Amino acid sequence: MDKKNILLCVTGGIAVYKAAALTSKLSQANFNVKVMMTASAMEFVTPLTFQAMSRNDVYFDTFDEKDSAKIAHIDLADWADLIIVAPATANTIGKLANGIADDMVTTTLLAATAPVWIAPAMNVHMYDHPAVKKNIETLHTFGHRFIEPSEGFLACGYIGKGRLEEPEKIVNLVQDKLTKPSKQPLQNKKVLITAGPTREHVDPIRFFTNHSSGKMGYAIAAKALELGAEVTLVSGPVTIPAPAGVNVIQIETAEEMKIAVMQHYREMDIIIKSAAVADYRPAVHHSEKIKKKDGAMVMEFERTADILKTLGQEKEHQILVGFAAETQDVEYYAMKKLQDKNADIIVANNVKQEGAGFSGDTNIVTIYHRDGSKKELPLLSKEKVAEALLLEVDKLIKQKVQGQDLL
Numbered sequence: 187m188d189k190k191n192i193l194l195c196v197t198g199g200i201a202v203y204k205a206a207a208l209t210s211k212l213s214q215a216n217f218n219v220k221v222m223m224t225a226s227a228m229e230f231v232t233p234l235t236f237q238a239m240s241r242n243d244v245y246f247d248t249f250d251e252k253d254s255a256k257i258a259h260i261d262l263a264d265w266a267d268l269i270i271v272a273p274a275t276a277n278t279i280g281k282l283a284n285g286i287a288d289d290m291v292t293t294t295l296l297a298a299t300a301p302v303w304i305a306p307a308m309n310v311h312m313y314d315h316p317a318v319k320k321n322i323e324t325l326h327t328f329g330h331r332f333i334e335p336s337e338g339f340l341a342c343g344y345i346g347k348g349r350l351e352e353p354e355k356i357v358n359l360v361q362d363k364l365t366k367p368s369k370q371p372l373q374n375k376k377v378l379i380t381a382g383p384t385r386e387h388v389d390p391i392r393f394f395t396n397h398s399s400g401k402m403g404y405a406i407a408a409k410a411l412e413l414g415a416e417v418t419l420v421s422g423p424v425t426i427p428a429p430a431g432v433n434v435i436q437i438e439t440a441e442e443m444k445i446a447v448m449q450h451y452r453e454m455d456i457i458i459k460s461a462a463v464a465d466y467r468p469a470v471h472h473s474e475k476i477k478k479k480d481g482a483m484v485m486e487f488e489r490t491a492d493i494l495k496t497l498g499q500e501k502e503h504q505i506l507v508g509f510a511a512e513t514q515d516v517e518y519y520a521m522k523k524l525q526d527k528n529a530d531i532i533v534a535n536n537v538k539q540e541g542a543g544f545s546g547d548t549n550i551v552t553i554y555h556r557d558g559s560k561k562e563l564p565l566l567s568k569e570k571v572a573e574a575l576l577l578e579v580d581k582l583i584k585q586k587v588q589g590q591d592l593l
């Protein structure tokens with residue numbers, strides 16, 4: 187197989203040293219690597235290190251044209267099969283989100299048509315800043331993919347989210363993307379998955395939630411990524427880490443989940459709603475703590491919006507998958523939800539069955555289709571359920587394409 191070309195854009199943060207390791211590992215994994223650096227990146231490590239690791243010239247000056255027959259930043263943008271920005275600083279993320287091109291990295295990225303992966307690394311509070319969050323959201327809408335920073339000890343002394351993902355993990359993702367196309371039926375597909383519980387607040391201290399662990403949705407996200415998809419995960423509060431390479435949008439309430447999903451659904455090919463969304467929320471959200479009183483307490487609840495149903499009403503080309511956690515008459519309710527919510531697939535389980543509960547590592551599901559057909563799966567790990575479901579979705583997409591071809 188031809189060697190694939192990776193342009194690694196290194197911007198200035200302490201994690202630049204990890205980018206040197208990444209360059210070395212990508213070269214060892216048989217990729218052609220060319221490195222481009224910003225001025226701040228060169229404050230941490232010299233271009234010579236990257237030159238030695240990549241065995242290629244290192245680029246940092248837009249006006250230093252090494253070959254008069256070419257314009258370097260355009261040529262490099264065209265050369266790349268994949269562009270990785272690692273580490274990506276808040277500053278570069280901000281510039282990319284706003285179309286600013288004031289150095290070689292940002293200028294080249296404006297000219298790029300190859301997929302762009304961005305691996306941020308910064309202080310935990312910088313990463314949480316609304317400006318950075320907004321810029322990341324904007325870059326998602328440009329189709330750029332994020333390799334989320336991991337949690338741990340940060341160079342600034344804080345412990346939290348902001349560490350550049352480990353080079354080995356980034357190389358694995360690159361290999362999945364560039365060297366295993368035959369095993370990737372969902373390549374070029376955009377998948378949105380919702381996962382975990384929602385929290386519906388009563389006052390600043392209390393909320394209503396459910397037992398969802400997010401494990402099913404996170405397993406689907408990991409498998410979809412492995413099958414080549416670009417994955418966006420809209421997640422309620424859970425304690426498990428998101429798979430590296432997934433674009434994560436954290437939400438708490440059903441309303442926040444609805445806003446995030448409706449913002450992104452148009453650009454998606456597949457939407458899988460595995461989240462356990464609250465059907466009701468307290469009618470009043472008290473801004474101060476509710477103090478106890480003698481006697482019983484009565485609280486009024488109001489309905490939340492049914493996100494799956496809204497998607498079913500508005501969907502265009504998307505394949506829509508819903509979940510149904512039931513305790514009786516599973517098939518009846520699954521088929522009813524398929525109809526009521528205009529979904530293409532409902533994945534149903536009886537949560538009373540041993541091995542099919544909320545927080546375990548296994549599930550026993552049946553996959554129901556609109557045409558009345560169903561696929562009953564035995565007790566399986568959530569990873570295997572995720573794989574079976576995604577292969578059913580792929581089958582459905584292929585059937586739709588064939589159907590269109592026949593018209």
Ligand code: CTP
Nearest residue numbers: 459460461463464465490491492493494508509
């Ligand atoms: N769902 C949703 N928005 C809600 C509630 C649920 O999108 N406000 C989605 C879930 O993500 C899941 C499916 O709808 O994919 C579950 O269907 P639903 O009919 O809401 O099931 P329950 O919440 O269990 O409600 P019930 O069985 O009482 O109808």
